[in-house]
Amino acid sequence: VVHPGLMLPSVAAVEARAGLVSARPTVEVGAQGATQVKLPLQAGLVKMAARAAKAADPLGGALLSLLPAASDKKAAAGVAPLWIGRSGETALVVPPGDYVVRTEIGLVRQDTPVTVGAGARLVPDIVLGAGRLQLSASAIEDGEALDGVTFVIAEDDPDSPQGRREVARSAASKPEFVLPAGTYYATARLGPNEVRQRFAVGAGDTVKKAISLGLSKLTVNLAMDGAAGKSDLPVSVRVSRLDTPPKEVGRSGERRAEFLLMPGRYRIEVLAGAQNARAEGEVELKPGHNAQASVKLDAAAVTLRAIEAAGGPASPDAFWEIRDTRGRVVWRTSLAEPKALLAPGRYVVRSELRARSLEKTVDLAAGEARNVEVGP
Secondary structure: OOOHHHOOOOEEEOOEEEOOEEEOOEEEOOOOOOOOOOOOOOOEEEEEEEEOOOOOOEOOOOEEEEEEOOOOHHHHHOOOOOEEEEOOEEEEEEOOEEEEEEEEEOOEEEEEEEEEOOOOEEOOOEEOOEEEEEEEEEOOOOOOEOOOOEEEEEEEOOOOOOOEEEEEEEOOOOOEEEEEOEEEEEEEEEOOEEEEEEEEEOOOOEEEEEEEOOOEEEEEEEEOOOHHHHOOOOEEEEEEEOOOOOEEEEEEOOOEEEEEEOOEEEEEEEEEOOOOEEEEEEEEEOOOOOEEEEEEOOOEEEEEEEEOOOOOOEOOOEEEEEEEOOOOEEEEEOOOOOEEEEOOEEEEEEEEEOOEEEEEEEEEOOOOEEEEEEOO
16 A cells, blocks of 8 residues: 555556566556556466375475476476475466476486466376385394494396396485385395395385394403403404304404394404404304303513613613514514513513613513513
8 A cells, every 4th residue: 555645656666476477567556545456467376296196195395396398308407497395285376388397205206297378277196106115123023223224225127237226325223215116125234234125115105114134242251360451451352253254243442342243153352452462262143142252361461661770761762572482573662661461471572772682581471460671
């Protein structure tokens, strides 16, 4: 409403917009009363609703876009959308003409051509023929959903060397895939373990599947006696499968290490530090049963100091070499006061200190902690 007294002159340009259409006529405002203006937009209404199947509800989360129609696929590739919205259902006012309604959700994409006339109200039939596949994975049947699982979706492909082609993957704990109706292969992978299942997805269906990996939990407890057991030096626990070609399937730096593994026979190898203290064991995992394995590691903790005078400080310039009774080098280092975990036994400790070479023979017992000084 415009007051006539404010109009100089009494002619106004009025603009109306609706959707992709606008009109801007010039209107003469009367001196008395209200001036009513009817603006014919010469437009049509397109009501877009994407459905997985004909009788299904609109698909929430679908990406809808309206593009001008192109003469061929090559020309269509460079056409910019006139409107984009993420909604399963919307109504849009557009100028008369030829358009393409593009619908995208998940792995599904469909182009629907429409022709809009002035005053027309169109409801294009957008049926994607798609379904939802919701997955989760657990260690055992009816178990809790596992984190860290990778899900891979594949379909048959005669042109692929393996006969199948990957179409999607996700590392979410409970992923959802929107797929064209058909048959698919879902692989759940957790570390070296994987299980594959086949699923049929129908148009409009929501298929929920929990994949059981059939895993067992193996807990490895490392035990070391005496002062060596209190050492904070690193340890390494390695697990290798034995009833297939030997292959490492797990590794941990914890003294209480847990692994989720397929049933079978496994070798456990424990190493303390980076030297020669190690222990091995074997365990068999049965389906649906957890197992505990205790590995006893005999080791001695050693701290080395090179001194140039009795009672003096450790020299920062020492180079160390430790050999066992067979003359094999167990460890070399240039640290000033190195610490190590060694297997029980006799060793020759050699220190290269400036221009001097110093040696000392030491006997180490399991569980003990020794400070070994080498000097004149």
